[in-house]
Amino acid sequence: MPETPEDSPQPKRRLRASGGYRKLRGFQTTTLIYDGTVSFCRRFVSGYSRTQDQMVQAARSGRQNIAEGNRAGAVSTKSELKLTNVARASLEELLLDFEDYLRQNDLTLWQPDGDEAQKVRQLGSQIRSAPEDSPLHSPKDTGDRARSKLYAPYIEHKDPTIVANALICLIHQANYLLDQQLIGLEQAFIKGGGFSEQLAAARIQERRHKDRSDQTHPTDLTDPSKAIPKCPDCGELMALRTARQGKGQGSLFWGCTAYPNCKGTAPVE
Numbered sequence: 001m002p003e004t005p006e007d008s009p010q011p012k013r014r015l016r017a018s019g020g021y022r023k024l025r026g027f028q029t030t031t032l033i034y035d036g037t038v039s040f041c042r043r044f045v046s047g048y049s050r051t052q053d054q055m056v057q058a059a060r061s062g063r064q065n066i067a068e069g070n071r072a073g074a075v076s077t078k079s080e081l082k083l084t085n086v087a088r089a090s091l092e093e094l095l096l097d098f099e100d101y102l103r104q105n106d107l108t109l110w111q112p113d114g115d116e117a118q119k120v121r122q123l124g125s126q127i128r129s130a131p132e133d134s135p136l137h138s139p140k141d142t143g144d145r146a147r148s149k150l151y152a153p154y155i156e157h158k159d160p161t162i163v164a165n166a167l168i169c170l171i172h173q174a175n176y177l178l179d180q181q182l183i184g185l186e187q188a189f190i191k192g193g194g195f196s197e198q199l200a201a202a203r204i205q206e207r208r209h210k211d212r213s214d215q216t217h218p219t220d221l222t223d224p225s226k227a228i229p230k231c232p233d234c235g236e237l238m239a240l241r242t243a244r245q246g247k248g249q250g251s252l253f254w255g256c257t258a259y260p261n262c263k264g265t266a267p268v269e
Contacts, residue, residue, distance in 0.1 A: 021070035022139035026177035029124075029170055030063040030091070031144055036155040036167050037094065044160040045101075055097045061090035062174065073185075081185050088178045095171045098164045110165040112172075120169040123150055231256040233264035240268070 021027045037059035045052040069083030102109050110117045127147065130136045135146035148155070154166035229238050238254040254266040 021067045024066065024070070024177075024181070026174055026181055027063065027066045027070075028139075028143070028147060029174040029177060030059075030066060030087070032147055032151055032155070033091070033094070033167060033170050033174060034059040034063045035144075035148060036151070036163070036170070039155065040160070040163050040167065044163070051097065055094060058090045058094040058097065062087045062094065065090065066178075077185065077188070081182065084178060084182055084185065088175060088182070091171050091174055091178070095168060095175075098168050098171070102161065102164055105160075107161045107164070110168070116162075116165065117169050120151075120154060120166050121173070124173055126150065229254055229266055231258065231262060231264040232266060234258055234262045236262065238264070238266060 037055055041052045041055055045055065065083045065087035069080045069087065072083060073080035099109060101107075127136045127150070135142050136150065137143065138146065151166070151170075154162055157163050157166075230236065231238055234256060236256055236258045239257050240252055241255040243249050243251050243253060252268045254268060256262040256264040258264075
C-alpha cells in the first residue's frame, strides 16, 4: 500500500536554523549602502584612485560577511560572531572614507540631529511602519528595488554632499543594527553554548528518549559517551560545557541539560 501523509516520515530539522539573512534589517540596509557606494564612486571618485576600489570593497564586505556569517552560524557561533564583526569593521572603514571625502573636498558633514539627517532616518521608520505585505518588507529583489526607490532622491542626487551624507546616515543605522545583532549572538552563546555543546545536549536528549521507550538494553558503562552524570539538583542528564568567564575560564564542567530551567553544575572528574 502507498504511504499516507500520516505514515510518511516527518522531515528532519537542522539543530540550528540559518539562511534567513535576507530578512535581517542590517543586511537590507547594507544592500542599500553597497549599491549607493558603487553609484557614488562611479560618479564622484576618480577611477584612477585606489580609494574607489577600497570603498566598493568595504561596502561589499559589509554586506557579504553578514550573509556568510549567518550561514556559518548553523555550525559555529564563533564563526558567525567573527564574520559579523568583520562586516561591522568594514562599515566603519567605509564611514571614514565618506567623512574623508567630505573633509578633503571642503563639503559639509551633516550634524546627527540636523534636519537633513533626520529626514533620512525617517525613511527607515517608514519602512518599519509599512504594512506586512508591502514590497518594502520583501527579502527578495522586489524589496531591494522598493527600498532603493524610497532612498533614490538622496542616493541618486547630483550633489555629492547629499549622497555622501545620506550614505553616512545609512552606515550609522547599519552599525547600530549590527551592534544589536552582536549583542544578541553573544547572549545566546553565553546562555545556550556553542554548536558542539548544543549538539551534545541534543544527543543526550535523544538517548534519554530511547532509554525511556526501550528498557531491553541496559546502559553500557564501557562507552565513555554514556558515562554521563545526572544533575545533582533535578536528576536530569548533564552535558559538557566550557566556562566562559571567571577563574575557571576555558575549563570544562558538567551543566544540566534542563538549563535554563535548572542551573545545576558538577565538576569534570
